[in-house]
Amino acid sequence: MSKKKKLKLKYIYRRALLLIILVLIFAGSYIYISGADTRSLKKIGYTTDEISFVINQNKVNKKVLKRYPHITNLNDLVHNKDYNKVNLSKYLDIWSKDKDINTIVVIVNNDIKYPYSEKLVTIVNDKYFILDNLDRYMSYDIEDTSKIVTNVNCNLDKEAYTDEVKTDVSDGYLMIVNKYYKLAEDYHYGELVTVDKKYSVNNNDKLEKNTYEAFKKLVDAAEKENLHIRSKSAYRSYNTQKNLYDNYKKTNGLEWAEKWSAHPGNSEHQTGLALDVCSKDTYTIQKFSSTKEFLWMKDNSYKYGFILRYPEGKEYITGYNYEAWHYRYVGKEVAKYIHDNNITFEEYWAYFVNK
């Protein structure tokens, strides 16, 4: 190799070495600088896990965290089901050690104008919290704040019959009819069929077709256990209900009538999806609660799609006295949910059906 060539090679080596050194310096300082945030976060008190989780989500969040003192429950915050990484600084603006993380997330995510309070914590953590009802929850004052969501969802912040809305009959088997939702005079759901004498103590009871099919299965199943459940009162027209209510009012007074009977248009019986039952042996509905048939219905009616519509202890929600005899067809799946969760149809409808 000539001397000239050797010199050229040496020169190339030097250039290459210089380049490598420069790259190393550059990379090293990059790593050092980018690690600076992590180091300062560690100084504040964050664990490596917390830091890497937050950084992986959003690089900006590293800088956000540095602006705040150590967030002791950062893990709870970032693992909240509704945590949104772009809102981190807003969460931290209202964060403090003793506050409920879930409430903070709900307030920020939904731009809620109410400041953090214990009442708000109770409300947003209720299983059946509905954001659209928030203003009503907040302006509803009762001592037992744990009941705010249920009561407002079921319209108890309004007077019965004063703010009546037409029932949305497109809800089908899940339509609601009560003291707040009313049917048109000529309405009933689907096809009404006559209940066979075998299943009724009357001659001409009528039920919606599928409700009747489900009721027959229920009665047949109970018969196998030597229990005799019968229809005592099924579909009622608007006019039948009107006469009934007027008679109750005349005979027993207004207060009694309100607790036991619906206004015309507000009776579930008008849908064709509800019925009162009795035991073949005791016959009257009033005695039904003390029959073996009732005990069976309590445990089994949901398997056929029926719910006890006006349960004991829920009178303040349904607006009716406990009626052991009144059942409503809602389909098996919904009936099971309502049975298993011990809620009323009002509560179910507000949360799962209302659009």
Ligand SMILES: [Zn+2]
């Ligand atoms: Zn009834």
